[in-house]
Amino acid sequence: MKKSIVLLFLCLFSVSFYAQTKKFKVVLDAGHGGKDYGATYHGNIEKKISLNTVLKVGEILAKESNIEVVYTRKTDVFIELNxxxxxxxxxxxxxxxxxxxxxxxxxxxxxxxxYVMGVTRNAANLEVAKKENAVVTLESDYKIKYDGFDPKSPESVMGISIMQEENIQQSIDIAGKVQQAFTKFTTSKNRGVKQAGFLVLRKIIMPRVLIEMGFVSNKPEGAFLNSEDGQNKLAEAISKAILGYRDDFFKTETATTVKKEESKKATVKKEDPKKVDPKKVDPKQSSENKTAVEGVTFKIQISASAKNLETVPKNFKGLNNISVEKGTTIYKYFYGSTSSYTKAKQLLEEAKAKGYTSSFIVPIKNGKKIKLSEAIK
Ligand SMILES: [Zn+2]
Known part of the structure; x- marks a missing residue:
């Protein structure tokens, strides 16, 4: 009797654990709070606007299945950046x-x-980071806690170590999606994706962004930020971007794993392309042809940077066939180009072996990036 209860408990535990690991988890951080009001102009208070909008984003996301929302604060409390x-x-x-x-x-x-984490010498970006970072002066012993950080010094802002450079590409991606969605859902000016050193992002070991939703100092924009309608629009845009990110970087991974398992079960003949050793394949039945996807080109994004680098092997750990895509503030670098998904996966492994551990496959159709799930349908 006891045994069966334990067994039942174990079963339930493993089922819920399994379900939990499948969930996409997003951490929403409402800036400031409690004694830290953030920026305050014309009666528009940053800590209130950020919390209200965060709660609205959380509400929208909660309607989705398989998303878990974690809040750093849900009420008007002061929380240290660390x-x-x-x-x-x-x-x-x-x-x-x-x-x-x-x-x-x-x-x-x-x-x-x-904003994504990054070193910048751009005065305007530094100014924004300086203002946001200054809240640590409300914490005791902040110089010790933040390794001698001086919020007034631009060198200090520039010197904030970038601990998780490897997440930079995903961070840039979500940042781009947020800006795109803002353009769609609001009439506010799009100031783009930027880089600067933010203390709040410093120690976070996952893709991370800091959104400046608008200026409370600008009278009409401040009124928009402070209004129910404005917050609804901003929340709508940010949720849309988060869901888009989930679809691109999380859902496809799960979907392709499941698909692979299913096809493995369904047919013995169809080999899992991952298991095929390219050196041992008979050229006549090369998986190249089988996995070519019509009209789709696969490239491997290996890095993204504010620096404009010459696309020569010495700048890319010896990799050749590097191409670059120039954005407004960011350069994205790609390795290889192929119409075969199998070949793309090989290229991805090569890039990872060279040390580009956060590389990922980017499918392109008619000059536009498409979702991986669409490309390998
Ligand atoms: Zn702020």
């Missing part, structure tokens, strides 16, 4: 999204922008 990172890391989230409002003495300044 603790925000601890909450995110402890939860083993897949994505960290910090939401803030911008402010500037020039009250004409307006628009939204999304």
């Amino acid at each position: 603790e925000r990172a601890n909450i995110a890391n402890r939860s083993k989230g897949h994505l960290f999204v910090s939401m803030h409002c911008n402010a500037n003495d020039n009250q004409e300044a307006s628009g939204n922008e999304t």
